[in-house]
Amino acid sequence: MGRVVSQERGVIHVQTPEGKKPIRVSKSMPAFSVGDWIVLNSAGTFVRLLERFSLFSRKAAGTKVSTQLIASNIDTVFIVSSMNQDFNLNRIERYLALANEAGVEPVIVLTKLDTCEYPEQYIEQIMEMDPFLETVAVNSLDPDSVCKLDGWCIEGMTVAFLGSSGVGKSTLINTLLGECVQQTHVIREDDAKGRHTTTTRSIHVLSLGGLLLDTPGMRELQLADCEQGIEETFSEISGLARQCRFTDCQHENEPGCAVRAAIESGDFDGRRLSNYLKLMKEQELNTATLAERRARDREFGRHIHAYKKSKRNKGN
Ligand SMILES: Nc1nc2c(ncn2[C@@H]2O[C@H](COP(=O)(O)OP(=O)(O)OP(=O)(O)O)[C@@H](O)[C@H]2O)c(=O)[nH]1
Ligand SMILES: [Mg+2]
Ligand SMILES: [Zn+2]
Numbered sequence: 001m002g003r004v005v006s007q008e009r010g011v012i013h014v015q016t017p018e019g020k021k022p023i024r025v026s027k028s029m030p031a032f033s034v035g036d037w038i039v040l041n042s043a044g045t046f047v048r049l050l051e052r053f054s055l056f057s058r059k060a061a062g063t064k065v066s067t068q069l070i071a072s073n074i075d076t077v078f079i080v081s082s083m084n085q086d087f088n089l090n091r092i093e094r095y096l097a098l099a100n101e102a103g104v105e106p107v108i109v110l111t112k113l114d115t116c117e118y119p120e121q122y123i124e125q126i127m128e129m130d131p132f133l134e135t136v137a138v139n140s141l142d143p144d145s146v147c148k149l150d151g152w153c154i155e156g157m158t159v160a161f162l163g164s165s166g167v168g169k170s171t172l173i174n175t176l177l178g179e180c181v182q183q184t185h186v187i188r189e190d191d192a193k194g195r196h197t198t199t200t201r202s203i204h205v206l207s208l209g210g211l212l213l214d215t216p217g218m219r220e221l222q223l224a225d226c227e228q229g230i231e232e233t234f235s236e237i238s239g240l241a242r243q244c245r246f247t248d249c250q251h252e253n254e255p256g257c258a259v260r261a262a263i264e265s266g267d268f269d270g271r272r273l274s275n276y277l278k279l280m281k282e283q284e285l286n287t288a289t290l291a292e293r294r295a296r297d298r299e300f301g302r303h304i305h306a307y308k309k310s311k312r313n314k315g316n
Contacts (some may be wrong), residue, residue, distance in 0.1 A: 003073075004036040005203040014038060015203070033057075033069030034203065035158065035213050054103040056160070058217060059224040059287070070217035071160055074102070076152045078109045080163030080172065083116040083137065089129055090275045093233055095162045096133075097279055098221050101229025104160070107134040107152060111168040114139040129272070140171040149176065155209030160218060173214065178207035223279060224286035234276040236268060251277070 002014035002021065012032050014021045021044055025032065030049050032038075037050040056070040079095045081087055092108065099106040108126050113119055119137050126135045139145040152159055153176055161169045204212045223230070231238045237259055241249060245256025251273060263270050 002038055002040055003203070004032050004034055004038065007032060007034055012036075014040070016040065016044075031067075031069055033072040034215050035072035035074060037073060056098070056102045056104070056218065056221060058221055068217070070221065071213050071215055073158060074104045074160045074213055075157045076159045077102075077104045077106050078149070078152075078159060078161050078163075078172070079106050080109045080111060080161055080167045080169050082112045082167045083110050083119055083122045084112055086164070086167065087122055087125075089125060089271070090278075091164065092126070093129075093272075093275050094223065094279060096233040097223060097226055097229040097283075098162065099229070100232040101226045105134075107136065107149075109149065109163075109172065110135065110137040111140045111172065113137045113145060114142070128269075138172070140168040140175055143175050143178070146172060146175045150208055153206045153208045153210040153212075157210040158203075158213055159206075159210060160213045162218060162221075173204075173212060176206050176212065177204055222286055223283040226283040227280070230276065230279050230283060234272060237273060237276050 002016035243258035251259040
């Protein structure tokens with residue numbers, strides 16, 4: 001048994017009890033992802049891939065690769081957001097949709113507790129959005145504060161991070177690792193925007209024995225083929241939508257719309273509905289664009305094929 005800890009062109013690196021082994025990937029093998037568990041025989045050759053219990057993937061355009069595997073077998077994803085003017089529920093919901101689509105348990109980590117005057121206001125907003133979400137507020141620079149995340153970082157657990165630039169992912173990771181392996185960047189105070197500084201790709205062992213999966217692909221996740229993840233994130237809307245008069249109700253002006261009725265009676269926030277509709281539209285658009293591009297590429301391939309064939313026939 002071993003776990004894929006990094007990947008490069010044509011080679012995967014597999015961590016086994018006997019050390020790290022490179023394995024050349026051949027056409028007969030399945031597509032691999034960082035985080036995969038694989039069975040090797042005593043000679044160290046690939047036998048089979050174990051079923052993944054969670055998977056982050058990215059839809060990519062092109063004829064050959066339609067899905068790019070980013071990270072697998074992650075138990076928990078920390079959705080990191082700072083408690084300052086950068087805090088944004090819509091963005092958190094977008095990350096939740098990605099986590100739900102991947103089948104990974106999300107935990108909301110609110111950072112910069114040390115510089116925040118009223119952390120309760122942020123925590124309350126999350127609770128109001130979804131009372132069942134695990135939410136933890138920390139000062140990422142302080143190990144005594146970050147230890148609130150210990151339960152998810154023990155041996156046998158694999159964690160990953162999602163969050164926009166400057167929120168403190170690398171800082172948190174450094175604290176959890178107990179050593180400085182990631183470069184953090186000084187944030188520009190004025191607009192709370194940081195810069196992209198994370199370039200490493202691999203699995204790290206946390207000080208408590210858990211594993212941290214940190215690949216650049218996690219940054220590039222987009223909403224495409226993500227309908228289920230969105231439905232799950234906005235389960236109260238999907239639940240109500242089943243009671244709408246029309247099965248294809250857009251919850252705009254249709255008569256007998258249960259979703260609008262609930263908003264009007266103050267049962268839930270109109271912001272939720274507009275973000276739900278926005279994310280749905282975005283994922284549909286992305287999915288369609290990719291499908292179109294793939295079709296175009298296939299069409300182009302057919303032209304090339306026909307051209308080559310005609311050349312060959314002429315040559316005869
Ligand atoms: N005071 C305080 N500063 C923090 C905290 N978390 C992060 N910072 C600071 O915020 C800045 C950005 O943190 P990073 O850890 O580099 O952010 P990141 O999420 O890794 O950003 P990218 O790599 O660009 O995606 C750094 O200057 C950190 O020291 C916190 O909890 N409290
Ligand atoms: Mg970083
Ligand atoms: Zn409706």
